Amino acid sequence: MAQITNHMPTAELQALDAAHHMHPFTTGDELAAKGARIITRAKGVMLTDSEGNEILDGMGGLWCVNVGYGRDELAEVAARQMRELPYYNTFFMTTHVPAIALSQRLAELAPGDLNHVFFAGSGSEANDTNLRAVRVYWAQKGKPEKQIIISRKNAYHGSTVGAASLGGMTPMHEQGGLPIPGIHHIDQPNWWAEGRDMTPEEFGLARARELEKAIQELGEDKVAAFIAEPIQGAGGVIVPPSTYWPEIQRICDEHEILLIADEVICGFGRTGNWFGSQTVNIRPDIMTIAKGLSSGYAPIAGSIVSDEVASVLGACEFNHGYTYSGHPVAAAVALENLRILDEEGIIDSVATDTGPYLQEKWKSLAEHPLVGEASIVGMMGSIALTPNKETRAKFASDPGTVGYICRERCFANNVIMRHVGDRMIISPPLVISKPEIDLLIERATLSLDECLAQVEKDGLMQAAS
Numbered sequence: 052m053a054q055i056t057n058h059m060p061t062a063e064l065q066a067l068d069a070a071h072h073m074h075p076f077t078t079g080d081e082l083a084a085k086g087a088r089i090i091t092r093a094k095g096v097m098l099t100d101s102e103g104n105e106i107l108d109g110m111g112g113l114w115c116v117n118v119g120y121g122r123d124e125l126a127e128v129a130a131r132q133m134r135e136l137p138y139y140n141t142f143f144m145t146t147h148v149p150a151i152a153l154s155q156r157l158a159e160l161a162p163g164d165l166n167h168v169f170f171a172g173s174g175s176e177a178n179d180t181n182l183r184a185v186r187v188y189w190a191q192k193g194k195p196e197k198q199i200i201i202s203r204k205n206a207y208h209g210s211t212v213g214a215a216s217l218g219g220m221t222p223m224h225e226q227g228g229l230p231i232p233g234i235h236h237i238d239q240p241n242w243w244a245e246g247r248d249m250t251p252e253e254f255g256l257a258r259a260r261e262l263e264k265a266i267q268e269l270g271e272d273k274v275a276a277f278i279a280e281p282i283q284g285a286g287g288v289i290v291p292p293s294t295y296w297p298e299i300q301r302i303c304d305e306h307e308i309l310l311i312a313d314e315v316i317c318g319f320g321r322t323g324n325w326f327g328s329q330t331v332n333i334r335p336d337i338m339t340i341a342k343g344l345s346s347g348y349a350p351i352a353g354s355i356v357s358d359e360v361a362s363v364l365g366a367c368e369f370n371h372g373y374t375y376s377g378h379p380v381a382a383a384v385a386l387e388n389l390r391i392l393d394e395e396g397i398i399d400s401v402a403t404d405t406g407p408y409l410q411e412k413w414k415s416l417a418e419h420p421l422v423g424e425a426s427i428v429g430m431m432g433s434i435a436l437t438p439n440k441e442t443r444a445k446f447a448s449d450p451g452t453v454g455y456i457c458r459e460r461c462f463a464n465n466v467i468m469r470h471v472g473d474r475m476i477i478s479p480p481l482v483i484s485k486p487e488i489d490l491l492i493e494r495a496t497l498s499l500d501e502c503l504a505q506v507e508k509d510g511l512m513q514a515a516s
């Protein structure tokens with residue numbers, strides 16, 4: 052068989068892709084008809100496709116390439132580790148240096164007494180670990196009836212059976228009989244879409260208090276934990292009102308439940324601190340980590356748990372683990388990635404330099420006629436597209452129709468922004484420079500202009516009744 056290379060014509064590669072490769076979260080037939088975009092190389096914040104286009108990656112891959120593409124140090128560490136010890140497991144009373152070093156470094160970086168790491172291969176797996184760990188925790192403490200995990204509608208916690216059940220994505224729950232029992236979803240703190248006549252502050256409190264109400268209704272003796280992203284990512288970069296997290300923390304303190312912060316996106320500098328929990332000022336018992344942990348260079352994830360949780364779990368055999376838990380190559384790459392984030396002052400820059408620069412420019416997009424709110428924390432941002440800013444109206448067309456048009460304009464203008472319904476979102480590599488931020492905003496604005504023209508031409512600039 053002929054070797055498949057970057058130098059084959061795009062159409063041939065697309066045909067082979069369509070014939071054999073099944074894509075995540077994709078309608079296969081639609082993609083086969085259209086042809087997938089083929090990314091061949093990347094450096095810094097720029098991708099190159101098989102047609103030679105240079106595309107600014109406003110999404111950092113999938114929210115993960117925090118240190119940017121093309122870092123030789125990471126390639127070298129991986130090669131060195133592969134030669135020395137490409138694999139060994141951490142079951143059966145064995146360990147290895149990369150797992151030791153990475154867990155020690157994570158304990159140092161994580162706030163409070165989050166000092167113990169259980170490794171996984173992906174964020175979904177780590178949340179499956181959490182789901183089981185909190186139930187085992189309460190069983191060990193003589194309260195086996197504390198089983199229910201409270202989560203939120205429109206949360207994203209991954210795609211396995213457990214993680215998708217924890218998540219609050221309706222289209223995911225509609226397939227395959229989800230959610231599994233024992234998961235309860237409360238409403239999200241999305242003021243723009245759901246706040247009606249309340250001020251953001253009133254709304255933030257009201258949504259937080261749904262947690263207290265749920266605990267009371269389900270019974271405190273039945274609830275194990277509450278899980279949430281400090282800032283919802285895949286749900287559309289929903290920045291909660293300032294009143295939300297302090298009230299959630301109060302409720303968690305006053306009731307006997309564990310708080311799980313899903314830091315898969317917010318962690319490793321995305322919000323201008325090492326962890327989103329520091330940005331929103333909460334004290335979780337467990338943090339889920341993945342994505343930026345290795346800047347996406349190797350698949351690795353984990354759960355960082357408190358001294359208390361670790362000591363309770365440590366008294367029994369936790370019958371759980373993954374072949375690739377603490378994979379030495381991935382762990383070595385993650386450790387090197389943490390060194391780069393730290394020594395190059397990348398997170399400081401998000402907090403005090405390039406971050407504020409991006410935030411100012413991003414917020415100015417709210418002046419565009421198609422844009423309602425523009426939200427951003429650190430380097431994760433969103434804009435809500437709307438036919439009427441004053442009433443925060445939704446479009447009359449199916450949700451996502453206008454967002455998709457905008458996404459296609461972005462693609463055509465060589466900038467990657469994702470759409471979630473009719474929100475556009477960004478999460479660029481944290482190393483993006485000021486000139487690159489200017490280019491991102493320039494291409495985003497052009498795409499919004501073209502989208503508006505198309506929406507007007509198609510008669511879509513109409514509010515839902």
Ligand SMILES: *Cc1c(COP(=O)(O)O)cnc(C)c1O
Nearest residue numbers: 173174175207208209313315316
């Ligand atoms: C991406 C994501 C996950 C799932 O991680 P995978 O590595 O895709 O399994 C979980 N939680 C959040 C908040 C995420 O953004």
